[in-house]
Amino acid sequence: MSRIAYVNGRYVPHRDAAVHVEDRGYQFADGVYEVCEVFGGRLVDETRHLDRLDRSLRELRIAAPMGRKALLTIMRETVARNRVRHGLVYLQVSRGVARRDHKFPDPSTPPALVVTAKSIDPAAGERTAAAGVAVITVPETRWARPDIKSVSLLPNVLAKQQAKEAGAGEAWFVDQDGTVLEGASTNAWIVTHDGRIVTRQADNRILRGVTRTGVVDLLGRRNLTLEERPFTVEEARQAAEAFITSASSLVIPVVKIDGAAVGDGKPGPTALALRGSLHQVTEMSHVVTAPYA
Ligand code: PLP
Numbered sequence: 306m307s308r309i310a311y312v313n314g315r316y317v318p319h320r321d322a323a324v325h326v327e328d329r330g331y332q333f334a335d336g337v338y339e340v341c342e343v344f345g346g347r348l349v350d351e352t353r354h355l356d357r358l359d360r361s362l363r364e365l366r367i368a369a370p371m372g373r374k375a376l377l378t379i380m381r382e383t384v385a386r387n388r389v390r391h392g393l394v395y396l397q398v399s400r401g402v403a404r405r406d407h408k409f410p411d412p413s414t415p416p417a418l419v420v421t422a423k424s425i426d427p428a429a430g431e432r433t434a435a436a437g438v439a440v441i442t443v444p445e446t447r448w449a450r451p452d453i454k455s456v457s458l459l460p461n462v463l464a465k466q467q468a469k470e471a472g473a474g475e476a477w478f479v480d481q482d483g484t485v486l487e488g489a490s491t492n493a494w495i496v497t498h499d500g501r502i503v504t505r506q507a508d509n510r511i512l513r514g515v516t517r518t519g520v521v522d523l524l525g526r527r528n529l530t531l532e533e534r535p536f537t538v539e540e541a542r543q544a545a546e547a548f549i550t551s552a553s554s555l556v557i558p559v560v561k562i563d564g565a566a567v568g569d570g571k572p573g574p575t576a577l578a579l580r581g582s583l584h585q586v587t588e589m590s591h592v593v594t595a596p597y598a
Pocket residue numbers: 340487488489490491492512513514515516517550551552553
């Protein structure tokens with residue numbers, strides 16, 4: 306089945322899906338995005354993703370491309386047209402197309418909207434979780450507002466590639482004071498030997514992950530102790546467990562940091578239990594799969 310993308314008002318074959326050369330997302334990374342999980346044909350946590358999108362747009366003074374209901378209709382339609390049962394829906398809004406000039410274009414310039422959806426084999430995620438991932442640490446080189454989900458991801462791209470070349474699955478950005486900020490595309494967590502679950506507070510130095518918020522909810526429901534505070538690389542190395550979270554990976558145990566085993570070097574029970582229960586607390590909205598040929 307051929308993939309379909311939504312580009313500025315039209316559903317088009319994925320191979321033909323293109324934006325203008327003067328799209329400000331392309332020229333300046335002047336845009337924001339969201340990635341939302343699709344599980345069993347349902348969008349996971351759509352409200353939180355769209356709340357965060359609104360916030361990112363507001364912070365950058367980019368106009369919303371349309372109202373929330375219309376946006377949701379397009380996301381669901383894109384999922385349905387691509388017959389995605391398990392996978393991801395990607396949404397990007399840029400400040401639109403205008404003659405190249407750093408300053409904002411005329412306010413009448415409409416923002417540009419792209420939505421794509423892709424299927425992912427859920428078994429692949431389960432295999433990754435069962436094996437755990439290694440992380441490397443890298444110095445923080447991003448701009449001062451990574452709480453905004455901007456498409457300006459060059460430091461994240463370089464960090465992820467460095468991780469790959471080191472045989473690792475993720476890179477953790479580390480602040481000048483030696484504390485872990487977050488991963489290149491995930492939030493970072495540790496579990497202490499007395500069972501406290503620690504993640505950095507969601508200030509403007511990290512992205513407030515929707516999955517992070519889901520895990521915070523889950524901890525509350527299970528009466529597990531959450532500490533939102535910075536932790537050092539050294540504390541993570543000595544921790545009982547470590548894990549990462551994101552909409553595309555859910556909860557993945559971290560088994561090595563910079564080559565040294567975390568705990569016994571195997572995926573930790575807390576991380577695996579949180580992974581197993583997460584969908585019990587997330588919002589699941591139904592996507593009607595339309596009978597497209
Ligand atoms: N931190 C960064 C830098 C990310 O890019 C992401 C996701 O892409 C996350 C954290 C996790 O956020 P979420 O759980 O909303 O996917």
